[in-house]
Amino acid sequence: MPKHRIVVGLSGGVDSAVTAYLLKKAGHEVVGIFMKNWEDDDDSEYCSSNVDFIDAAAVADVLGIEIEHVNFAAEYKDRVFAEFLREYQAGRTPNPDVLCNAEIKFKAFLDHAMRLGAEKIATGHYARVRYNDARARHELLKGLDPSKDQSYFLHRLNQAQLSKTLFPVGELHKTEVRRIATEIGLPNAKKKDSTGICFIGERPFREFLNRYLQTKAGPIKDERERTIGKHVGLSFYTLGQRQGLGIGGLKEKGAPRGGGEHAPWFAARKDMARNTLYAVQGHDHPWLLSHDLVFEDASWTADEAPAPGPLSAKTRYRQQDAACTLSLGEIQGTYRLNFSEPQWAVTPGQSAVLYDGEVCLGGGVIASTPDLLPQNSAPEAKPGRKAVLLGGDAR
Incomplete structure (x- = not known):
């Protein structure tokens, strides 16, 4: 493989740290960039980029590479967070990590790296890129560790982005990444994996959304239109949700497994026009x-x-x-x-x-999906897009 000037997104985590190590070991010129993409309450216990930057800088010091601190907070707020809030306000459940990858990590970050003279960028994602000679194009592949594969979150990458991107740890299992980090003495070798929203961190989600969305309480009904509870705002619920509905209960003693009057309730449908959440009992309800x-x-x-x-x-x-x-x-x-x-x-x-x-x-x-809303509901089309018709349902 030709030697390149490669800019690595160093997040402070072990995956990006091992990514930088592997590339430098292969003889590439490696430069690290730490992306700051969130500024609101950044000094809170839930989202402290300062701590992550210290970890990333410590890694760069051990590896002997330069690191630059870059602020993409404005781009993140405009391209990712604004859409994130619009979707939740409309009652849908967006995936901000997908949009963050497409708009920040592989657009704003990629553009910045190219300005620094990079020939490639690399991140610690568990995925792979290969060039298919027969089809004359780059392909995005699943990571070799099936429990860590992140291709789902990267599916919006295009040919231009894939041609400039490397995912070294996608060839490894997570246990091997941890082993390498420990072996070479990386300071974050045992650092816990992040599971929060992209750059926002792990925090009480309802409390966080409440600061940005206008919500209105309303009824929770079952499929027979009986009111069985009260929701605190449709934006706070996702389909299939079991916890936090406030209508749970223990199954009656002697009731059949998976059924009975006190079988678990799940959020199943949202009627935005009537501000109503529908819940059903049983994991396999139609x-x-x-x-x-x-x-x-x-x-x-x-x-x-x-x-x-x-x-x-x-x-x-x-x-x-x-x-x-x-x-x-x-x-x-x-x-x-x-x-x-x-x-x-x-x-x-x-x-x-x-x-x-x-x-x-x-x-x-x-x-x-078919019959997503009750038949007497007036479904809502997403602003700026045509309604999609399927099985009598539109959105």
Whole structure:
């Protein structure tokens, strides 16, 4: 492999630290950049980029590389956080990490790295990039560690971005990354993995959203329109949610497993027009299962859509690939997926990501599923986009 000037996004975590080490060991000229992308209450216990920068600087010192502190907070607020709030206000559940990767890590950061004379950038994501000679294009592949694969979050990367990107730890398992970090004496070798929202951190989510959204309490109803509780604002709930509904209860003694009057309740539908949350009992209630979905705002790693036909897809990050058939949607720019087996709690706002084996093809934002709303509900179209029709439902 030719030697390159490579700018590595050093987050303060162990994955990006080992990424920088592996590239320097391979003989590349490595420069580290620490991205500061959130400024509100940054000195709080939930989100302190100062601590992460100290860790990143300590890594750079051990590795003997330069590190630059760059502030992308304005870009993050405009390109990612504003959309994040719009989606929640509309009752959908967005995935900010997907947008953050597309708009910040592989756009704002990539552009900055190129200005520094970089030939490539690298991050600590568990994914891989390879060039397919037969098809004359770069492909995004799953990371080799199936428990850590992050291709789902990277599915919006295009050919220009993939051609400039390296994911060294995507070739490794997490245990090996930790072993390397310990062996070479990295100060963050045992640092806990971050699981919070991209750059916002791990914090009480409802309390955080309350600072930015206007919400209104309303009823929680069951499928028979009986009021069974009260919600604190539809933005705070996601489909399939079990905890925090306030209508739980222990199963009656002697009731059959998975059923009975006190079986668990799950958020199943939102009626924005009537400010009503619908909940159902039982993990496998029909309202929680979908054979079809429509997605919009598609982005393809090959810069063009795959041919309609059999593929596999994920409708949320922590799930196995599910067999499906891709076809064009009824409205221009939309696509439809039909699954062999019903998918659980398919959620508008989340990403539907398509795969052909280990190759991530891209995907889009889930728009609707059949019967997502009660029949007497007036569904809401997303501002600035056409409503998507499917099975009598629109959004």
